[in-house]
Amino acid sequence: MAHAQPQIPVTARSRGPLAGRVRVPGDKSISHRSLIFGLLAIGETVISGLLEGEDVMRTADAARALGAIVHHDRPGSWRVRGVGVGGLREPRGVLDFGNAGTGSRLMMGVCGAHPITTIFDGDASLRKRPMRRILDPLELMGTTIVAQEEGGRVPLTLRGPKEAVPITYRTPVASAQIKSAVLLAGLAAPGETTVIETEATRDHTETMLRHFGADVSVSPDGAHGRRIVLKGQPELQAAPIVVPADPSSAAFPLVAALIVPGSDILIGSVMTNPLRSGLLTTLREMGADISVESEANEGGEAVATLRVRAGALNGVTVPPERAPAMIDEYPVLAVAASFATGTTRMRGLQELRVKESDRLAAVEAGLKAAGVTCAIEGDDLVVEGRGGEVAGGGLVATHLDHRIAMSFLVMGLATRRPMTVDDGAMIATSFPSFVALMNGLGGDIA
Numbered sequence: 444m445a446h447a448q449p450q451i452p453v454t455a456r457s458r459g460p461l462a463g464r465v466r467v468p469g470d471k472s473i474s475h476r477s478l479i480f481g482l483l484a485i486g487e488t489v490i491s492g493l494l495e496g497e498d499v500m501r502t503a504d505a506a507r508a509l510g511a512i513v514h515h516d517r518p519g520s521w522r523v524r525g526v527g528v529g530g531l532r533e534p535r536g537v538l539d540f541g542n543a544g545t546g547s548r549l550m551m552g553v554c555g556a557h558p559i560t561t562i563f564d565g566d567a568s569l570r571k572r573p574m575r576r577i578l579d580p581l582e583l584m585g586t587t588i589v590a591q592e593e594g595g596r597v598p599l600t601l602r603g604p605k606e607a608v609p610i611t612y613r614t615p616v617a618s619a620q621i622k623s624a625v626l627l628a629g630l631a632a633p634g635e636t637t638v639i640e641t642e643a644t645r646d647h648t649e650t651m652l653r654h655f656g657a658d659v660s661v662s663p664d665g666a667h668g669r670r671i672v673l674k675g676q677p678e679l680q681a682a683p684i685v686v687p688a689d690p691s692s693a694a695f696p697l698v699a700a701l702i703v704p705g706s707d708i709l710i711g712s713v714m715t716n717p718l719r720s721g722l723l724t725t726l727r728e729m730g731a732d733i734s735v736e737s738e739a740n741e742g743g744e745a746v747a748t749l750r751v752r753a754g755a756l757n758g759v760t761v762p763p764e765r766a767p768a769m770i771d772e773y774p775v776l777a778v779a780a781s782f783a784t785g786t787t788r789m790r791g792l793q794e795l796r797v798k799e800s801d802r803l804a805a806v807e808a809g810l811k812a813a814g815v816t817c818a819i820e821g822d823d824l825v826v827e828g829r830g831g832e833v834a835g836g837g838l839v840a841t842h843l844d845h846r847i848a849m850s851f852l853v854m855g856l857a858t859r860r861p862m863t864v865d866d867g868a869m870i871a872t873s874f875p876s877f878v879a880l881m882n883g884l885g886g887d888i889a
């Protein structure tokens with residue numbers, strides 16, 4: 444729930460090239476889903492490599508409140524004894540999701556389709572984020588919205604129907620969270636639940652539904668879209684999960700190594716699912732020196748160890764249809780673009796306005812504080828690259844947004860003057876070891 448926490452300013456300074464080998468923590472999207480599927484399965488789901496960030500810990504708390512037995516054995520190693528689809532217990536208190544959009548929205552799908560009453564809340568950032576996009580399909584499936592803040596915000600209370608109604612739903616915006624909420628609700632409904640998306644978004648829910656024994660079919664729909672059909676009321680069976688390293692976290696050391704002159708680093712076993720790899724595609728188009736050292740498969744996902752070396756970057760235009768494959772990486776791409784030669788235009792970024800902060804506005808303000816010329820034109824972000832020489836020296840407002848904090852700290856490792864972010868506390872939501880990992884490579888963040 445919304446508490447006013449003291450702010451923790453953090454400063455990054457340049458201190459020479461980055462070197463060494465790192466592995467970033469487990470993927471946040473898969474970590475949330477591991478706990479949710481563990482809750483919905485019969486038997487014990489053993490998870491290794493779980494991201495122990497605050498967002499994911501809120502999902503673990505919610506799974507417990509809904510009846511799962513959740514054990515933490517060793518760092519990254521967790522066990523979840525589930526209740527099965529249909530077996531959720533009504534929680535006694537409020538489900539507090541803190542800063543987490545994914546955890547709250549996916550759990551709304553789960554809870555809204557079960558005959559229980561649940562109250563969802565979160566921090567000051569989550570309280571601003573739109574939940575109508577989840578409530579609309581849930582209402583079609585029979586959920587009653589008992590209470591909500593104006594505009595469909597948390598805190599809100601859901602009452603699930605005796606039996607959810609299967610629907611065919613076309614998502615109004617490209618969002619894996621909407622798709623996943625509808626599919627998770629569809630587990631409790633008889634018959635087929637269908638989601639149609641115009642742009643393919645990350646497919647972890649579909650992959651994990653199959654891994655736990657559900658019947659899911661996926662077919663192309665239009666030029667970039669997909670149609671996903673789920674057979675409802677399966678008996679999900681516990682299944683082991685290995686969580687691969689998070690490409691959205693890997694983005695920070697990756698961009699840092701590109702912009703700090705002389706850097707040469709290795710980032711181990713990063714998930715390379717094509718629906719998450721838009722940043723790699725874009726950076727390579729900019730001329731980035733990123734090579735694949737080795738490839739493997741972890742928990743059913745392709746992973747690769749990346750070697751990243753500093754070098755000149757050129758401005759590019761990023762097409763709007765690439766946005767779902769790199770939606771969380773635009774803030775740090777904007778940092779890379781600041782060091783490039785020429786203009787980078789990132790098109791179709793309207794969804795960035797409804798993340799943990801208005802990321803379009805936060806990035807624009809941060810870049811300007813660092814002496815970079817940039818503009819928001821409609822839904823596009825346009826950055827005038829400074830060809831390697833960025834002044835820095837600014838104070839950046841992070842607005843409870845981990846990715847804004849980490850992006851501008853990465854920038855400060857390469858600017859002439861240090862960069863300070865007003866609050867580093869939110870970094871722990873997705874990447875608790877960020878400062879230690881970056882300093883281990885030779886960074887100076889404190």
Ligand SMILES: O=C(O)C1=C[C@@H](OP(=O)(O)O)[C@@H](O)[C@H](O)C1
Pocket residue numbers: 471472473545617618619620621623645770771794
């Ligand atoms: O499904 C997921 O795990 C996520 C989907 C994306 O959100 P949207 O579905 O709102 O685009 C992304 O920004 C978020 O960090 C994680």
Ligand SMILES: C=C(OP(=O)(O)O)C(=O)O
Pocket residue numbers: 542543544545546771798799846873
């Ligand atoms: C948008 C993000 O997360 P969420 O929607 O889960 O808060 C993110 O991690 O960048």
